[in-house]
Amino acid sequence: xxxDPHEATAPKDVMASIGGQIAHLSAGDRAxxxxxxxxxxxxxxxxxxxxxxxxxxxxPDDAVTFRPWRLxxxxxxxxxxxxxxxxxxxxxxxxxxxxxxxxxxNRLLRxxxxxxEALDAQAIRAARMLAQVGQRTINLWTLFDLVGNDEADxxxxxxxxxxxxxxxxxRSDEGNNQ
Numbered sequence: 001x002x003x004d005p006h007e008a009t010a011p012k013d014v015m016a017s018i019g020g021q022i023a024h025l026s027a028g029d030r031a032x033x034x035x036x037x038x039x040x041x042x043x044x045x046x047x048x049x050x051x052x053x054x055x056x057x058x059x060p061d062d063a064v065t066f067r068p069w070r071l072x073x074x075x076x077x078x079x080x081x082x083x084x085x086x087x088x089x090x091x092x093x094x095x096x097x098x099x100x101x102x103x104x105x106n107r108l109l110r111x112x113x114x115x116x117e118a119l120d121a122q123a124i125r126a127a128r129m130l131a132q133v134g135q136r137t138i139n140l141w142t143l144f145d146l147v148g149n150d151e152a153d154x155x156x157x158x159x160x161x162x163x164x165x166x167x168x169x170x171r172s173d174e175g176n177n178q
Contacts, residue, residue: 015140017055018073019088022080025051030084033077036070037124048073068148071120072140075127085136094142095164098126099172101133108165112158123147 022030029047036044048070052059060066079087098108103126111122123143130138145157 012056013088013090014055014057015072015088015144018051018057018076018140019080019086021051021055022073022076023084023086025077025084027082027084030077030080030082033074036074036077037120045070065149067120068144071123071147072144075124075143076140078124078127078131079136079138081131081136083136087137088140089137090139090141092138093160093164094126094138095161095166096168097130097135097138098161099165099168101130101135103129103165108162112162119147 022033025033025047032039032041032044032047033051036048045066049059051073052069057069060069076087079085095108098111107122107126111119111126114122123146127138127143130136142157142160145153146161148154
């Protein structure tokens with residue numbers, strides 16, 4: 001049975017597309033993306049730009065607007081790892097996952113209170129910690145909102161991460177007390 005061409009289709013989730021693109025990159029390109037903040041090589045930005053184009057993202061033409069996309073692609077590459085795992089799932093709440101891997105409350109507070117370059121460093125650290133314990137999938141939108149240029153979205157992401165972290169903490173306390 002043919003579908004109605006006039007039916008509204010759900011908009012494309014560009015984070016899911018980025019995750020899919022990451023998984024299909026060559027091992028060398030994924031490695032370059034994982035090291036992008038260590039090397040600072042412009043060639044890695046070229047990989048980011050190509051990936052964003054293939055994912056259907058309009059590539060920003062200024063450094064300030066490009067920065068959160070670069071960071072999210074870097075985090076996706078870290079999470080994907082050498083196994084080329086798909087790093088995005090809307091259902092994987094960042095705060096819950098950070099609690100589940102044992103992130104300390106102090107680290108959570110650093111992540112949610114940092115701004116600017118310090119925030120970028122904390123976000124990258126959180127992604128590395130998740131990847132190191134084998135947690136390969138997160139909601140990349142939360143990370144994008146957190147490090148993005150819209151302060152209202154960033155504040156909402158901070159609250160969402162903290163709420164999810166403390167809700168997971170409360171659930172684990174209830175389980176330990178029974």
